[in-house]
Amino acid sequence: MAELTLKTGLEAMDVAAWLRRHPTFLKDFPDIAETLVIPRERGSAASLAGYQLELLRERQRELEARLAELVEIASENEQRVVQVHSYTLSLLRAPDLAACARAIVAGLREDFHTEQVSLLLNGTHAALAGLPWVRDVPEGVERLPALADFFPRGEPLCGRLAPAKLEALFGAAAPEVQSAALLRLGTLGVLGIGSLDANRFHPGIGTLFLKLIAEAAGAALGRYV
CATH class of the missing domain: 3.30.450.40 (GAF domain)
Known part of the structure; x- marks a missing residue:
């Protein structure tokens, strides 16, 4: 594999060594984990791929919960609109x-x-x-x-x-x-x-x-x- 040198002077091996010393790095920066390209044919990458998948599932659960909350709010507001409309009509009939x-x-x-x-x-x-x-x-x-x-x-x-x-x-x-x-x-x-x-x-x-x-x-x- 070709050697990759970063603009800062660090080499790819330096980055890899640093990540080995800081195994929780991706937990603190999940957005980086989501953008990584994982070679699935390598068994050692399976856990990271699973981690990315779990992140996506968690985000989906959050979105679904938020959607359910918005639907509930919309339903309550619709009920209130009907109540106010009926209330207004009752006043007009007086x-x-x-x-x-x-x-x-x-x-x-x-x-x-x-x-x-x-x-x-x-x-x-x-x-x-x-x-x-x-x-x-x-x-x-x-x-x-x-x-x-x-x-x-x-x-x-x-x-x-x-x-x-x-x-x-x-x-x-x-x-x-x-x-x-x-x-x-x-x-x-x-x-x-x-x-x-x-x-x-x-x-x-x-x-x-x-x-x-x-x-x-x-x-x-x-x-x-």
Whole structure:
């Protein structure tokens, strides 16, 4: 076999000798093992060929696991899209303001399994009198001290909210709420969604579907207020 001299001055025999002294080198650099050309007719190379094959199998298993995870996420998102669509249709079918408010709350409790829901609306609405989950705020929701820092955000607020915020949203039920989402209803007010599960809503949660729910609720209420 022809002698191979590397640009650094090292010869092939030097490289081979170094590899013999460092048998775990390919374990630390598996990408190099994947690119080597293995003479399979030589029995001494069979273990390295098997190592390369095992690397490929491991990578395939990782890809299959990742694919299964993506399929599961896609399935969950598809289910949520259907839920939000059905929820929006139920709001559009509401014939008046009171029915619309009931549909907003009922849909979140039944379809999205939330324990506490509240509507804080700007102004006064006689048609909603007696609905325990609705609170009229004649002076405007933005003027409530507990929610003053929420409105400049422009984004849903999720997580373990401060006691003052929970009190403003859920009243006497506030101590039961372990995590919550606070959503704007355009210029109409806010929607509060509370859960007994401390991990149900958290700062890192995706807010796309929450925004869609809030927009649907705001648009439905906007037909009557």
